[in-house]
Amino acid sequence: MDIIRRESGVTRADLSLMTGLSRSAIAEAVQDLLNDHLVAEDVLEPGGKGAGRGRPSALLVATPPRGVVVGVDFGHDHVGVAVADTEGTVLAEQTSAVNVDGQGRAALDAAAGMASRLLSQLGLGRDQVLSVAAGIPAPLDVQSNRIRAVSIMPGWTRLNPADELSGLFGRRVITFNDAELGAQGEMRFGAARGLRDFVYIKASEGIGASLVLNGSVYRGSLGLSGEIGHTRLSDQSQGLWCRCGNRGCLETVVSSVLVAERMREVGLVAADEIFPLAAAGADPVTSAIVTEAGRTLGRVLADLCNWLNPAGVVLGGALGSAGQPFVDGVRESINRYAHPSAAEAVEVKTAQLGLRSELLGAVAVACHEALYVG
Known part of the structure; x- marks a missing residue:
């Protein structure tokens, strides 16, 4: 699956060369992926990549999982939420003014509420959300997931953002520093x-x-x-x-x-x-x-x-x-x-994404989680 996703489509012969596995082993593994609807076949045109003299080869491409992802951007004075498909296309988004630094609990509740409203507008349920990622405007300790500089966000002193959001969304939520997500957004969609x-x-x-x-x-x-x-x-x-x-x-x-x-x-x-x-x-x-x-x-x-x-x-x-x-x-x-x-x-x-870099970075991370981890 990693090779098929990374190469944006390969033939069975390509997979055999890249992995060193026999053609029969590749055929069996590919059939399992086809049965699970994780990949699909795209018949190549004559003379295209992998095409030979005989029967046209089939290009194996990853099938995007059915569902959506949610990205959350906590600024110091706002909360932004976006719902996107697994390829990163934003289907709906909303940003609201919130005193994030001083009112951590209210900010978390606002994010969950906005996500619920956006999903409802799209006619989707929470069970269709495959992954959620959120950006926090403060240093985050990767070991504890807690904010290290409480002087920056005093309203979050006793809160663990990842745990709190996971409870509100009913699933694991990945948290990053907001600048890290800004970089992810620009790397995936922008400058x-x-x-x-x-x-x-x-x-x-x-x-x-x-x-x-x-x-x-x-x-x-x-x-x-x-x-x-x-x-x-x-x-x-x-x-x-x-x-x-x-x-x-x-x-x-x-x-x-x-x-x-x-x-x-x-x-x-x-x-x-x-x-x-x-x-x-x-x-x-x-x-x-x-x-x-x-x-x-x-x-x-x-x-x-x-x-x-x-x-x-x-x-x-x-x-x-x-x-x-x-x-x-x-x-x-x-x-x-x-x-x-x-x-x-x-x-x-x-x-290139302007003030949406962090929000779209959260979407990019959530898409990666849905496609490669989930």
């Missing part, structure tokens, strides 16, 4: 398709990163990799206090909240308005503020380029939605501070 070594940055209220090395997300020994928002920019003891307990961290200088405050200070937006980052390229003052934020972030990413030599940096989150001015600032600092060869090798671009 990182085809890249095997890249860094995804979620630049919103905080600054988080996900490292994709040789095609796989690198999580670290405890799952806490990518917390670049807590990189100290200098040794100055008088820097601003960070929520991690240190002074002068990157996210005390760069975040969507700080950019919004700066824009309000210069009169670009009213206090109750959402700052117009999408128009950053059109307004010179907004562009200058966003570009400077990019320069500061790029100084940290330049060191990361020296360490890892990635092929790409994908900028997501609210600041990523500002587009080219943010890219220009990051690019400028990487060019200035990274080794010239490492700087030349890396492409800097914004997330």
Whole structure:
């Protein structure tokens, strides 16, 4: 099954060559898969792949399992839920404003309720959900599945997100850090398709990163990799206090909240308005503020380029939605501070999926679970 899925279709002869098994063994195994409706046969045209002089060969392709998957994105101030088929096509989705950081139980209930409503709208039952994946906007310990930095999300202090969601959905739920899912979304559906070594940055209220090395997300020994928002920019003891307990961290200088405050200070937006980052390229003052934020972030990413030599940096989150001015600032600092060869090798671009990167990443992980594990 792994070979058939990976190759997007193979003949019985191909399977024999790839596995070293005899034709009779392959025939028996394939018949079992056909009987279980896990694969289907697609007769090849004459002269096509695997076709010979005699009877046309049949290309074996994986049959998508019947059912749907659910992806959940917990932001600091919102919950997003999507229901998709097993190939990743979103059938329905909804996002609602929720105080996720301070009201963990309410956020979890909101996610389950939204999923139930979406399934009902599609005429589906929970028994048709094959897998569920969710992103949490905080460091997650891979051993305990608990949030390690409770100062970031105080309303989740005694909650285990995976266990709580599994109870609400009535099935096992996979949980990841939200930046990790952003990387998965861009790798499957967006700007990182085809890249095997890249860094995804979620630049919103905080600054988080996900490292994709040789095609796989690198999580670290405890799952806490990518917390670049807590990189100290200098040794100055008088820097601003960070929520991690240190002074002068990157996210005390760069975040969507700080950019919004700066824009309000210069009169670009009213206090109750959402700052117009999408128009950053059109307004010179907004562009200058966003570009400077990019320069500061790029100084940290330049060191990361020296360490890892990635092929790409994908900028997501609210600041990523500002587009080219943010890219220009990051690019400028990487060019200035990274080794010239490492700087030349890396492409800097914004997330193609925009603010949906994490939600679609949850869908991608749920699809993988349904197809390859479930």
